[in-house]
Amino acid sequence: MKTPKLSIVIPVYNEEGILHSAVIDLISRLDELGWSYEILLAENGSKDRTVAIGEELSVKHPQVSIHSLGAPDYGRALKEGILRARGEYVLCDEIDLCDTEFYQRALEVLEPDQADMVVGSKVMAGADDRRGMLRHTATLVINGMLRVLVGFHGTDTHGLKAFRKERLTGTVERCQLTRDLFASEFVIRAEREGKRVTEIPIHIVEKRPPSINLFKRVPKVLRDISRLTYMIRVKG
Numbered sequence: 001m002k003t004p005k006l007s008i009v010i011p012v013y014n015e016e017g018i019l020h021s022a023v024i025d026l027i028s029r030l031d032e033l034g035w036s037y038e039i040l041l042a043e044n045g046s047k048d049r050t051v052a053i054g055e056e057l058s059v060k061h062p063q064v065s066i067h068s069l070g071a072p073d074y075g076r077a078l079k080e081g082i083l084r085a086r087g088e089y090v091l092c093d094e095i096d097l098c099d100t101e102f103y104q105r106a107l108e109v110l111e112p113d114q115a116d117m118v119v120g121s122k123v124m125a126g127a128d129d130r131r132g133m134l135r136h137t138a139t140l141v142i143n144g145m146l147r148v149l150v151g152f153h154g155t156d157t158h159g160l161k162a163f164r165k166e167r168l169t170g171t172v173e174r175c176q177l178t179r180d181l182f183a184s185e186f187v188i189r190a191e192r193e194g195k196r197v198t199e200i201p202i203h204i205v206e207k208r209p210p211s212i213n214l215f216k217r218v219p220k221v222l223r224d225i226s227r228l229t230y231m232i233r234v235k236g
Contacts, residue, residue: 004063006030006037006103007087007165011077015095016048018208023057023064026098033100039064042081045072075182082172085165092161092183096207099160105200106162115198116167117190120160126201135206142184145225150188150232154199157184167195176231181224188232 030037041054054066106118122129129136146152177185191197
Protein backbone atom coordinates (compact mmCIF):
# COMPACT_ATOMS: atom_id res chain seq x y z
CA MET A 1 0.00 0.00 0.00
CA LYS A 2 1.35 3.42 -0.98
CA THR A 3 2.52 5.61 1.88
CA PRO A 4 0.16 8.59 2.25
CA LYS A 5 1.39 12.14 2.62
CA LEU A 6 -0.88 12.80 5.60
CA SER A 7 -2.15 10.75 8.52
CA ILE A 8 -5.04 12.38 10.36
CA VAL A 9 -5.43 10.90 13.86
CA ILE A 10 -8.76 11.60 15.58
CA PRO A 11 -9.60 10.22 19.04
CA VAL A 12 -13.32 9.42 19.31
CA TYR A 13 -15.50 8.62 22.31
CA ASN A 14 -19.30 8.30 22.18
CA GLU A 15 -19.51 10.24 18.90
CA GLU A 16 -22.35 8.41 17.12
CA GLY A 17 -24.19 11.70 16.66
CA ILE A 18 -21.56 13.37 14.46
CA LEU A 19 -19.03 10.70 13.46
CA HIS A 20 -20.43 9.73 10.06
CA SER A 21 -21.17 13.26 8.86
CA ALA A 22 -17.88 14.65 10.18
CA VAL A 23 -15.77 11.98 8.47
CA ILE A 24 -17.66 12.22 5.16
CA ASP A 25 -17.25 16.00 5.19
CA LEU A 26 -13.54 15.66 6.00
CA ILE A 27 -13.04 13.17 3.14
CA SER A 28 -14.75 15.58 0.73
CA ARG A 29 -12.55 18.50 1.73
CA LEU A 30 -9.34 16.45 1.68
CA ASP A 31 -10.14 15.09 -1.78
CA GLU A 32 -10.55 18.66 -3.03
CA LEU A 33 -7.07 19.50 -1.72
CA GLY A 34 -5.57 16.62 -3.69
CA TRP A 35 -3.39 15.11 -0.95
CA SER A 36 -2.89 11.41 -0.37
CA TYR A 37 -4.07 10.69 3.15
CA GLU A 38 -5.41 8.26 5.72
CA ILE A 39 -7.85 8.94 8.57
CA LEU A 40 -7.22 6.95 11.75
CA LEU A 41 -10.14 6.93 14.20
CA ALA A 42 -8.71 6.21 17.66
CA GLU A 43 -11.75 4.94 19.55
CA ASN A 44 -11.57 4.57 23.32
CA GLY A 45 -14.32 3.02 25.37
CA SER A 46 -17.47 4.24 23.62
CA LYS A 47 -20.82 2.94 24.89
CA ASP A 48 -22.82 3.93 21.80
CA ARG A 49 -22.54 2.98 18.10
CA THR A 50 -19.25 4.81 17.54
CA VAL A 51 -17.30 1.60 16.80
CA ALA A 52 -19.96 0.23 14.46
CA ILE A 53 -20.18 3.51 12.53
CA GLY A 54 -16.39 3.69 12.30
CA GLU A 55 -16.24 0.15 10.93
CA GLU A 56 -18.94 0.96 8.38
CA LEU A 57 -16.95 3.99 7.25
CA SER A 58 -13.76 1.92 6.92
CA VAL A 59 -15.55 -0.59 4.68
CA LYS A 60 -16.91 2.10 2.35
CA HIS A 61 -13.82 4.31 2.43
CA PRO A 62 -10.46 2.47 2.39
CA GLN A 63 -8.60 5.59 3.53
CA VAL A 64 -10.46 5.36 6.88
CA SER A 65 -9.51 2.92 9.63
CA ILE A 66 -10.58 2.51 13.25
CA HIS A 67 -8.82 0.90 16.18
CA SER A 68 -10.46 0.49 19.56
CA LEU A 69 -8.91 0.38 23.04
CA GLY A 70 -12.06 -0.77 24.79
CA ALA A 71 -11.55 1.69 27.65
CA PRO A 72 -11.88 5.49 27.91
CA ASP A 73 -8.37 6.95 27.56
CA TYR A 74 -7.95 9.89 25.20
CA GLY A 75 -4.17 10.07 25.51
CA ARG A 76 -3.51 6.39 25.03
CA ALA A 77 -5.80 6.33 22.00
CA LEU A 78 -4.04 9.34 20.51
CA LYS A 79 -0.60 7.86 21.16
CA GLU A 80 -1.51 4.53 19.56
CA GLY A 81 -3.01 6.33 16.58
CA ILE A 82 0.18 8.33 16.08
CA LEU A 83 2.32 5.19 16.25
CA ARG A 84 0.04 3.44 13.75
CA ALA A 85 0.21 6.38 11.31
CA ARG A 86 2.01 5.76 8.02
CA GLY A 87 2.07 9.28 6.63
CA GLU A 88 5.04 11.60 6.28
CA TYR A 89 3.10 14.18 8.27
CA VAL A 90 0.75 13.46 11.18
CA LEU A 91 -2.18 15.74 11.98
CA CYS A 92 -3.84 15.33 15.39
CA ASP A 93 -7.41 16.60 15.17
CA GLU A 94 -10.75 16.47 17.01
CA ILE A 95 -13.92 15.03 15.48
CA ASP A 96 -15.89 18.21 16.17
CA LEU A 97 -13.27 20.35 14.41
CA CYS A 98 -11.75 18.53 11.39
CA ASP A 99 -9.95 21.76 10.58
CA THR A 100 -8.44 21.40 7.10
CA GLU A 101 -7.51 25.08 7.15
CA PHE A 102 -5.16 24.25 10.03
CA TYR A 103 -3.73 21.38 7.95
CA GLN A 104 -2.91 23.74 5.11
CA ARG A 105 -1.37 26.39 7.36
CA ALA A 106 0.65 23.81 9.29
CA LEU A 107 2.05 22.25 6.11
CA GLU A 108 3.10 25.69 4.92
CA VAL A 109 5.44 25.68 7.93
CA LEU A 110 6.43 22.00 7.94
CA GLU A 111 7.11 21.38 4.25
CA PRO A 112 9.81 24.08 3.86
CA ASP A 113 11.32 22.63 7.07
CA GLN A 114 10.72 25.70 9.21
CA ALA A 115 9.56 23.58 12.16
CA ASP A 116 9.26 19.98 13.33
CA MET A 117 5.90 20.48 15.07
CA VAL A 118 3.11 23.00 14.69
CA VAL A 119 0.64 23.48 17.55
CA GLY A 120 -2.75 25.12 16.99
CA SER A 121 -3.14 27.53 19.88
CA LYS A 122 -6.59 28.46 21.13
CA VAL A 123 -5.32 31.31 23.29
CA MET A 124 -2.38 33.04 21.59
CA ALA A 125 -2.70 36.44 19.95
CA GLY A 126 -4.90 36.13 16.88
CA ALA A 127 -6.78 33.04 18.09
CA ASP A 128 -10.58 33.00 18.18
CA ASP A 129 -11.83 30.65 20.92
CA ARG A 130 -15.63 30.54 20.88
CA ARG A 131 -15.99 27.73 23.40
CA GLY A 132 -17.70 28.44 26.70
CA MET A 133 -15.90 30.70 29.16
CA LEU A 134 -15.32 27.78 31.57
CA ARG A 135 -13.39 25.71 29.02
CA HIS A 136 -11.46 28.73 27.78
CA THR A 137 -10.45 29.55 31.35
CA ALA A 138 -9.47 25.93 32.02
CA THR A 139 -7.09 26.05 29.04
CA LEU A 140 -5.47 29.23 30.38
CA VAL A 141 -5.10 27.78 33.89
CA ILE A 142 -3.65 24.41 32.85
CA ASN A 143 -1.12 25.89 30.44
CA GLY A 144 -0.22 28.54 33.01
CA MET A 145 0.51 25.76 35.50
CA LEU A 146 2.65 23.97 32.93
CA ARG A 147 4.70 27.11 32.31
CA VAL A 148 5.32 27.57 36.03
CA LEU A 149 5.87 23.93 37.00
CA VAL A 150 7.80 22.48 34.05
CA GLY A 151 9.05 25.53 32.19
CA PHE A 152 6.77 25.22 29.16
CA HIS A 153 7.34 28.17 26.82
CA GLY A 154 4.20 28.05 24.67
CA THR A 155 0.57 28.98 25.15
CA ASP A 156 -1.25 25.70 24.41
CA THR A 157 -0.59 21.95 24.33
CA HIS A 158 -3.95 20.24 23.90
CA GLY A 159 -5.81 19.89 20.61
CA LEU A 160 -4.65 20.47 17.04
CA LYS A 161 -1.06 19.71 16.19
CA ALA A 162 0.93 18.64 13.14
CA PHE A 163 4.43 17.22 12.84
CA ARG A 164 6.87 15.20 10.77
CA LYS A 165 6.37 11.58 11.81
CA GLU A 166 10.01 10.49 11.55
CA ARG A 167 11.24 13.30 13.79
CA LEU A 168 8.70 12.92 16.60
CA THR A 169 8.13 9.15 16.82
CA GLY A 170 10.83 8.72 19.47
CA THR A 171 9.35 11.56 21.51
CA VAL A 172 5.91 9.95 21.38
CA GLU A 173 7.35 6.64 22.54
CA ARG A 174 9.06 8.31 25.50
CA CYS A 175 5.82 9.85 26.77
CA GLN A 176 4.55 8.11 29.89
CA LEU A 177 1.25 9.83 30.65
CA THR A 178 -2.08 8.86 29.11
CA ARG A 179 -5.56 10.40 29.43
CA ASP A 180 -5.73 14.20 29.07
CA LEU A 181 -2.08 15.05 29.75
CA PHE A 182 -0.47 12.87 27.06
CA ALA A 183 -0.86 15.72 24.57
CA SER A 184 0.78 18.16 26.98
CA GLU A 185 3.65 15.81 27.77
CA PHE A 186 4.19 15.26 24.04
CA VAL A 187 4.54 18.97 23.27
CA ILE A 188 6.66 19.67 26.37
CA ARG A 189 9.03 16.76 25.70
CA ALA A 190 9.39 17.83 22.07
CA GLU A 191 10.32 21.32 23.22
CA ARG A 192 12.78 20.06 25.85
CA GLU A 193 14.40 17.66 23.36
CA GLY A 194 15.26 20.53 21.07
CA LYS A 195 12.59 19.94 18.46
CA ARG A 196 11.47 23.10 16.67
CA VAL A 197 7.96 23.69 17.99
CA THR A 198 5.96 26.64 16.72
CA GLU A 199 2.39 27.79 17.35
CA ILE A 200 -0.21 29.26 15.03
CA PRO A 201 -3.54 30.76 16.15
CA ILE A 202 -6.72 28.85 15.39
CA HIS A 203 -10.45 29.57 15.25
CA ILE A 204 -12.44 27.12 17.37
CA VAL A 205 -16.19 26.66 17.81
CA GLU A 206 -17.84 23.85 19.80
CA LYS A 207 -20.11 21.82 17.52
CA ARG A 208 -21.45 19.72 20.39
CA PRO A 209 -21.13 19.62 24.19
CA PRO A 210 -17.92 17.99 25.55
CA SER A 211 -18.22 14.19 25.75
CA ILE A 212 -16.69 14.19 29.26
CA ASN A 213 -17.72 16.57 32.04
CA LEU A 214 -14.98 19.12 32.74
CA PHE A 215 -15.30 18.94 36.51
CA LYS A 216 -14.95 15.15 36.53
CA ARG A 217 -11.64 15.53 34.72
CA VAL A 218 -10.10 18.00 37.18
CA PRO A 219 -8.76 15.52 39.83
CA LYS A 220 -7.11 13.32 37.20
CA VAL A 221 -5.63 16.32 35.39
CA LEU A 222 -4.15 17.73 38.60
CA ARG A 223 -2.73 14.34 39.52
CA ASP A 224 -1.15 13.97 36.08
CA ILE A 225 0.29 17.50 36.23
CA SER A 226 2.00 16.45 39.47
CA ARG A 227 3.34 13.30 37.80
CA LEU A 228 4.56 15.29 34.80
CA THR A 229 6.29 17.80 37.07
CA TYR A 230 8.09 14.97 38.86
CA MET A 231 9.11 13.29 35.59
CA ILE A 232 10.44 16.51 34.07
CA ARG A 233 11.96 18.21 37.10
CA VAL A 234 13.28 15.17 39.00
CA LYS A 235 13.77 12.31 36.53
CA GLY A 236 14.58 14.58 33.58
